[in-house]
Every structure is written in C-alpha cells, then in structure tokens.
Amino acid sequence: MSIGSSINPAAVIRVIGRLVLIEAILLLLPMVISLIYQEDDWSVFLIAAAGAAFAGGLAEISVKNRGTNVIRNREGFIITSVIWIIFSLFGMIPFMLCKNPIGFTDAMFEVISGFTTTGASVITDVESHSHGILFWRAFTQWIGGLGIILFMLAVLPELNKPSGISMFNAEATGITHDKIHPRIRQTALSIWGVYALLTIVSTLLLWAGPMNLFDSICQTFAAVATGGFSTRNAGIEYWHSDYILVIVSVVMFIAGMNFISLYNLRKQGFRSLSENSVFKAFLIVVGVAYLMLLFSLYVRGEVSSWQQGVLYPVFHIISAITSTGFSIGEAEGWGPFSLLLTIFLMVCGACAGSTSGGIKIDRFLVMKHNFMNEIKKTVFPKRTYVVHLNGSALNNSLVTRISAFITLYVLVIIISAGFITMYGFTMTDSVFMVCSCIGCNGLGYGVTGAGGSFALLPDAVKWLLTIVMLVGRLELFTFLVMLLPSFWKR
Numbered sequence: 001m002s003i004g005s006s007i008n009p010a011a012v013i014r015v016i017g018r019l020v021l022i023e024a025i026l027l028l029l030p031m032v033i034s035l036i037y038q039e040d041d042w043s044v045f046l047i048a049a050a051g052a053a054f055a056g057g058l059a060e061i062s063v064k065n066r067g068t069n070v071i072r073n074r075e076g077f078i079i080t081s082v083i084w085i086i087f088s089l090f091g092m093i094p095f096m097l098c099k100n101p102i103g104f105t106d107a108m109f110e111v112i113s114g115f116t117t118t119g120a121s122v123i124t125d126v127e128s129h130s131h132g133i134l135f136w137r138a139f140t141q142w143i144g145g146l147g148i149i150l151f152m153l154a155v156l157p158e159l160n161k162p163s164g165i166s167m168f169n170a171e172a173t174g175i176t177h178d179k180i181h182p183r184i185r186q187t188a189l190s191i192w193g194v195y196a197l198l199t200i201v202s203t204l205l206l207w208a209g210p211m212n213l214f215d216s217i218c219q220t221f222a223a224v225a226t227g228g229f230s231t232r233n234a235g236i237e238y239w240h241s242d243y244i245l246v247i248v249s250v251v252m253f254i255a256g257m258n259f260i261s262l263y264n265l266r267k268q269g270f271r272s273l274s275e276n277s278v279f280k281a282f283l284i285v286v287g288v289a290y291l292m293l294l295f296s297l298y299v300r301g302e303v304s305s306w307q308q309g310v311l312y313p314v315f316h317i318i319s320a321i322t323s324t325g326f327s328i329g330e331a332e333g334w335g336p337f338s339l340l341l342t343i344f345l346m347v348c349g350a351c352a353g354s355t356s357g358g359i360k361i362d363r364f365l366v367m368k369h370n371f372m373n374e375i376k377k378t379v380f381p382k383r384t385y386v387v388h389l390n391g392s393a394l395n396n397s398l399v400t401r402i403s404a405f406i407t408l409y410v411l412v413i414i415i416s417a418g419f420i421t422m423y424g425f426t427m428t429d430s431v432f433m434v435c436s437c438i439g440c441n442g443l444g445y446g447v448t449g450a451g452g453s454f455a456l457l458p459d460a461v462k463w464l465l466t467i468v469m470l471v472g473r474l475e476l477f478t479f480l481v482m483l484l485p486s487f488w489k490r
Helices: 009-026 028-036 042-062 073-091 093-097 104-115 131-146 148-155 162-171 184-207 213-224 235-239 242-255 259-268 277-300 306-321 329-333 336-348 361-379 396-421 427-438 459-473 477-483
Strands: 387-389 392-394
Touching: 009 028, 009 042, 009 073, 009 148, 028 042, 028 131, 042 073, 042 093, 042 131, 073 093, 073 104, 073 131, 073 148, 073 459, 073 477, 093 104, 093 131, 104 131, 104 459, 131 148, 131 184, 131 213, 148 184, 184 213, 184 242, 184 259, 213 242, 235 242, 242 306, 277 306, 277 336, 277 361, 306 329, 306 336, 336 427, 361 387, 361 396, 396 427, 396 459, 427 459, 459 477
Parallel strands: none
Antiparallel strands: 387 392
16 A cells, blocks of 8 residues: 555454454453353453444444545554554453453553563452453463454454465564465464464363363463463462473463474474574574573572473573563572673563564564674675575565564663653662563562562553553554554545
C-alpha cells in the first residue's frame, strides 16, 4: 500500500470485531473450569464473554454493507497494535469482578502481562483466587505466546491473502519471516500444530510428576508460552521437585527455538538444526552463560550439591534467556555478577520465531557479522562484504533496520528506567524491571523480587511498564510506527 492511499476503517473494524467474537468464545473456557470446581467466579467470565460478544457483533453489524474486505499494510499495522489493547480490555473484566477483585490499573497490568507473556504479576496471593481466574491468567499467556494475529490467521480463512501476510509480519518476532506453505493460513496452522503438540507433551510429563492435572496445564501454558505465571505463591518451587525443574527447563528451551525450525524437524531431522547458525549460537550462549555463572557460584562458595552446581543455574539461565521468568529463591542471593548476567540474558532473548522476548540472538548474530565486516574493511576497503544469516545474504537496508532496532531498544530502556528513578527507586531496580518488561520476561529483583512485588509500584510506574510490555512484545516498530503523523495522512 502506498503512503498516499487512505485507511479503510470498515475493514479494520470488521476484523477487530471478529477477533473480539473469538475472544468471547475463549472466555467461556475458564467459565467452564469455574463451573467444574463449583466456584462463583463463573459468572464474571459470562459477563466478560457477553460484553465481548456484544461488542464484536455490533462491530460486524456496523460495517456489514460498507467498504471492502481488503486489508493493506497500514490497516494491518493498526489491527495488530490495537487488538492487543482491545483483547486486554475484555480480558481484564474477570480480574475486576471476581471474588478477590483488583483495581483497573492492576487488572490491566496483569492481563497485558499475560497476553504479552511477560509474567510480571501484581497479585500477591494467587492461591486465594479461583481455579477459573488462575486458568484464565495462564491461558492469556498461551494465547499470546505465538500471537493473537497468528491465532486469527489459523481460524479465519478469509485472511488467507497478502493482507494476512502483512499482519503476520507485523506481529511475528525476528528479522525475516519465512513461510512453511504458500498459503499463510496453512503456515499458521502448522506452527500452531507444533505449539499444541508441545503443550500436550509437557502437560502429560508434568502430570506424571507431583503436579495434579490443573497445575500441569497451567504451568505448561506458562512454560510453552515462556510466560512464567504460576498457580502457586511459591512458584515452581512449591513442588520441591528436581523432576519438575528438569521437565520445565527442557520445555522452556524448546519454546525458545524458532517454531518453523521445529516444524522442519519432521521432514529434515536434526540435520536442519546442525546447519542452523542461530540455533548453534543459542546453544553456545546458554552454555557459556552456564559456565560463567557456575564459576561465579564456585568462587562465592555457593556450590555444595549437584542441584546448586547444575540444575539451579541451568534452570535460571534458560528461564532468563527464554523470557519465561520462572524463578528460584536462591538466585537473588547469587551476587552482582549473577544479576549482571541475568540482565544480559533478558535483553538478549532466545531465537526469533519463538515465544520468547528480548532483542533475539538472530539480531546479535547479524551485528556480530556486520562488526567483523567493518573491521575487515579498514584493511581491505575495496572488497565487498555481505552479512549472512543461516546461509542467506541480508541486504544493507535490513542490517540498518536491525541497528536501528537495537538502538531504539536501548533508548527505551534508558528513558523508562530514568523515569522510574524519579519515584525514588534505585537505578539497579529501575533498569532490571524495565529490562524484565520490555523483554517480556517477568523476573523480579529488589523491590520486585522475592521480598517485594510489582504490586508495590506506583500506578504511574505500572502504566509505564504496561506500555513497555506492549512495545516489547510487538518489537517496537509495529507499535511506534503509528506515532508518525505521516502514517495517518491520506
């Protein structure tokens, strides 16, 4: 679409309305859970579902005989950005009307933290809430793990068009967005197939351990979506199980991989991973981070068992780099080096095309190759150098875009952390909570750590972090492009 063409509001309203109707159906699932456990909170989901159904139906009727179904680039950006907020407006209703209600600000923070798979929570006593609320809280992560738009592409056949591709590109994480099939809907269905299979396997494995079925499902939603919400106040440590930590570590690691690469395993086998430079870099970063943390713990005298030397550090590193945000109590006492390493892992993120947040290893690989090329140019200025990723050459405009993305990412962290320090928080706490939210991580430290909570933050800081979560999930450009006056001009 050229920048001179006008936006088609009817097409935007129609798609958003249909998506809200889908959310109305999704809200019936936690209602059923509440009914199964004979809890009064079933009614709050019915109210939310009715509200979403009314709004979606009204949107559909209002544009029934207007405009066209064609969705172009700008409409795609608007839908992708706005739908996350609209989903959250209806998704927050159960939190505000349930037996243990929370306020508007906290409800919006909680539900956006869920949909963006951040996992930062303002609920200090999760076990006081009904099974329906806990299921919805976990389910929001699972929905947002691959993205609301990707879910829509799988269930709405009419978007199997170039418009669907533009929205897929606007929401999907990473540098380039490969398709498995010629038709975008088939690609979406294939990716969701891998996602669903991983969810089922993880649930069964956790259920085979000390967890009951309900906890297994909710913890799986958090691990597969790399979200981090738990059904227990003590988090994953509630079960005191090495088996649980091992299973969750493996699931988080797999969820940090590119889902298209996971799908290709079916046809190409593990050879495809051995030739994947991003996956190999992911392994190297995890391995090096583990060795560095282990050395730090050894120097501090923190290693006295195999759990402290292997299980806990590996679990913490995978949780941090995949932006899952599951935490163990010992980690906050591992010293300043562990804190610095955790911040780096949160900013880094895992592979593009996964459910994790952060800048992504793909972009760091591109920057590494670009830096090496610039160094070589100082010695051989007349030679031509090309940046490659997984064997494919990247054009200069894409490399420039990646540089701009990283610069913007760091600027958002600096500006947001600076604003938070105005409220009296230390620089360390401020930087950590911003990195945690923009990377959709949810890990806490200091005021938001084991001895505190995001609930302790002032409302202004909560709203800032809510915006930061959305900006981080949509990877800056999709959200920030709508702030340009030229975007809205005819």
